[in-house]
Amino acid sequence: MHFGLTEEQRMIVDTTRAFVETELYPHEALVERTGHLPMELIRELQKKAMEAGLYAANMPEEVGGAGLDTLSWLLYERELGRTNYALHWTCVARPSNILLAGTPEQREKYLMPCIRGETWDCLAMTEPGAGSDLRGMSASARQDGEDWILNGTKHFISHADVAGFTIAFLATGEEDTPRGKKKKITAFFVDKGTKGFTVRDGYRNVSHRGYTNSVLEFDDCRVPARNILGEVHKGFDVANDWLGATRLQVAATSIGRAQRALDHALSYAAERKQFGQQIGKFQGVSFKLADMALELKAAELLTYEAAWKFDEGSVTDGDMAMAKLKATEALAMIADEAIQIHGGMGLMDELPLERIWRDARVERIWEGTSEIQRHIISREMLRSVGG
Incomplete structure (x- = not known):
């Protein structure tokens, strides 16, 4: 497994991050305030995502997608995961890959309209x-x-x-x-x-x-x-056959939001002063930052290793369960500690932290609860010794 990104992967990361920050971040407050994503805004952002080559990028090239390998796809998901879920999921849609299991007629009727942005699947x-x-x-x-x-x-x-x-x-x-x-x-x-x-x-x-x-x-x-x-x-x-990698998708988007929360916490710890010095120099804050970085790195490595093994054909359910479990629990911890470092301001909606904190809760439930992931991991371990 090689840890360096290719030039193409760096381009995917840079392009996706720029799109998220320029086109999606500005609409977060509207969606958070109203709980609604207007269809005219969806269509506007859809068009921009298609022009940027980001729409349905998870799909193979032969059906009009980007044909990304699993690691590249998860790097793309990580960057999209930084923003409001409704914005990135609806406006930069990734049709479910289970649609690829359809007959040629089913692909034409159901898959292709999703790739063209005419509809969505569920x-x-x-x-x-x-x-x-x-x-x-x-x-x-x-x-x-x-x-x-x-x-x-x-x-x-x-x-x-x-x-x-x-x-x-x-x-x-x-x-x-x-x-x-x-x-x-x-x-x-x-x-x-x-x-x-x-x-x-x-x-x-x-x-x-x-x-x-x-x-x-x-x-x-x-x-x-x-x-x-x-x-x-x-x-x-x-x-x-087709949905196992969705756990890796959840892991990747969770890592993206965790990184955003950590970035905010790090900047605040360097800027905020109390008792004559930056709060990041106090052990109580500095140790939090270190633990947050450690948890994020562990989640990243588990997720990227699973992606690499997926393409190698050696990934197991336990590998994907570990990635999903670690990433979602790391997100919860990092979001909570980022708010603690900010104090009261962390809970105000001027910052994205309270949203990231709220949004983090469901990640340990959908696509298999944390308890289910632990069951998958332990069952795989026991099976290897005849248990």
């Missing part, structure tokens, strides 16, 4: 009664001739309000396992506007203002068999 897995235990989902689909009938409810579905379609994971049967019966899961494309498919407003969220969540309801919603993504009963297979 994934529907979580239910009110089934969070981490996706096999426990109750939303189901049954076959009826050439069609499937979908029923049930999903919630916490990110940006479903702007998405043109959802990829919904529903139970389509059961199988016997050593631990009892488990649901078989199938993934379906469901277009917005399909009869029996309703998107409702979700919950008011303390984290990531402007980045909405919705409740999806399926009430005898009929979709054709051609809308199945992958194979019947193989929804988990397609998810596992």
Whole structure:
């Protein structure tokens, strides 16, 4: 593993950071104040992101993306992660790579409009009664001739309000396992506007203002068999094949925000004076800065190593779980300590620290809670010794 960045990677970092600071930072206050990202602003920033070559950059070149290797993609995600989530996710969209698992017809209908910025995708897995235990989902689909009938409810579905379609994971049967019966899961494309498919407003969220969540309801919603993504009963297979790296994406965006918080803390510690000297020279502050830098570096190295191993074909679930766990917990610690160093001003909305602090909380929950990540890591360790 080489630690130096290539010239191309440095260019990706510089271009993305300049775009974030010039085009996205100026709109953070609006989104934070209103909790809303106007569509006219989205379209304006979308156009600029496309002109800068940043839109859908996670996609392969053959479908119009930038064709970035995993490390380059995460460096790009790190820079985008510095800003408000709604701004970078909606205006510099990265379509889910699970869309690449579709048939040629499905790619043309669902993937390509996302890459062109005409619409957005969303994934529907979580239910009110089934969070981490996706096999426990109750939303189901049954076959009826050439069609499937979908029923049930999903919630916490990110940006479903702007998405043109959802990829919904529903139970389509059961199988016997050593631990009892488990649901078989199938993934379906469901277009917005399909009869029996309703998107409702979700919950008011303390984290990531402007980045909405919705409740999806399926009430005898009929979709054709051609809308199945992958194979019947193989929804988990397609998810596992294509969605594992989303944990690395969360890690990378968390690192970006942690770096921004640390930068603010470092500058303030050098500028603010108390008792005749810079507060950064007091041990109570200097040790905080050292610990923050240490945690950030550890998170970066775990994330970049996982990215390198991903491209080498040797990454494990434990590698990605470690990166996600460390980065999200480091972000929480760094955001909290940055506020402590600033004192009362750290909680004022003149600075981004209170937002970073609030936004950090959800990172230890979505894409697998910290407890789930620890379970993945320990299970992999025990398996290696026959446990």
